[in-house]
Amino acid sequence: MKVQLVKLAHARSGDKADWVDFGLFAWNEAGYRLIAREVTAERVQAHFAPWLPGTVQCWALPNILALKLVLQGALQGGGARNLRMDNLGKAMAAALLRMEIEVSAAEFAEACAAPRVGWWPEAP
């Protein structure tokens, strides 16, 4: 089944000159195994390509259940010359969370059922 990353992970984006970087964080180990397997530099590059055809690099950080991604050529040359309303790409992490990955129903159920690692006393 196809699952949007937003169901398995949270993310923040930032900018340096013309590059936008993303931290992508699974909620637990089971979710991390899925994003580490499915979210590759090539696939993220293909995801953004209809909008921003720049090169993507990816690093895995299993110690914090996270992936680090960097998209080059993301800001029309940089925030101070970017004509977009979101000139710094602050909302671009959400564009990454739109990406779909292929997982089995059992894998998705396991990742959703596993508790979050963080302290969330008010979590619904």
Added chain:
Amino acid sequence: MHANVRIGAGLGFYGDAWEPVAASIERGGVHYIASDHLAELTLAILQKDRQRDAALGYARDVVPMLMRLWPLMQARGVKFICNAGGLNPAGAAAALRAAFAAKGLKARIAVVTGDEVLPRLAALTPPHMFNAQPYESVRERMVFANAYLGARPIVSALQQGADIVITGRVADAALFLAPLVHEFGWKLEDAATQPELDRLAQGLAVGHLLECSGQGSGGNFGSQGAWKAIPDLAHIGYPIAEVGEDGSALITKAPGTGGRINFDTVRQQLLYEVHDPTRYISPDVVLDMSALKLEDLGEDRVRMTGARGHPRPAQLKLVGGFREGYKAEVTWGFSWPDAWDKAQAAVAMVKAQLADRRMAHDELFVEYPGLNSAHGPLAPLPAPEALAELNEVWVRLVVRTQDKTVADGFGRLFPWMALSGPAYTCGFHGLNNSSELLGIWPALVGREAVEAAVRVELLSP
């Protein structure tokens, strides 16, 4: 010397709120506040100020901020470190001293200068560090260039007894690393053994977690749904780090404040604006996060250990800004019916006028706030039937041009179309907002070319 040093986050950018800092001072038991006023683009804003008035060029919020916070800090022996000096640290200090004198406040203020490298770039000609473009291509258009200094001059200022340290461009995290080096007597330039490098790396990681204020304590927590479970962002507490002599750190915040410190909020900030996480480069140490451990202790407490350090780089990073033409933008709204089609017709009218009047431009950028301005074509537009029935459509048109008169005249293309264009215009926004665009020039320069000019001056109270 404190057994553990507690550092509170100050501002995360020029324009941030300082009431959360008051909470950290009054209830957070902090020894230092370190405040980051400079994002990558802030120097571009300060440059425009400095062009208008040579006494400006610093982050002006530091004056009202310290008028509010310094009495609280002074009463508790808290020291304050900031980079609000921007392009004019001496000007920031002068403004602060004048404001303090008017209210009878006293402090020992130190000023760090020497990060400005523009006059030396013509000789150094550093290429763009991301795309290798040669310096000559922007030389005539460069308006500022500042190197990221490390912690040493701040440590010197603290050693001289400064209560308030004002710097220009320094590595953001150096504002936080410096008090740790000062308090614990950590080796800095001569750190050589793995434990010496690792504790510097811990200090760098602490600074990185705190330099964006509320982004380290549950603000801007990018997620679906989970952000709603973060309590009381209206009264967010900025992060506080309690650091031991070995560099191990506890990240927390003042009691009774909103926000959340947990594994998720802390790691979202940990990777923010990091590229290769095994080589996060600062002027003082290179941080490897690959064995870093975040232990969620609950109750807004996260323990951080395991940062690994590598020796500092031979070169320093600088960021320059160069003039790159002008832009002007107008946002124009249309109501139902046919709102989408009318917006398309409006764009065509603007294009026709630009052509008729021979207004030279590089680009007319068009986006639709509320539909696709955040994610471009990755945000699918509604199906044609739904598009035709939209309640309203706003179109944002932005012209990019090398000709200032074209940018200044762009807004005048619009008002007449309220009567002579498509119907049910529900507003224009931004008819008079042309502005200059700046390209950003990140580059590397030899450390010695910069550091020889760095000065620390302690002003008499």
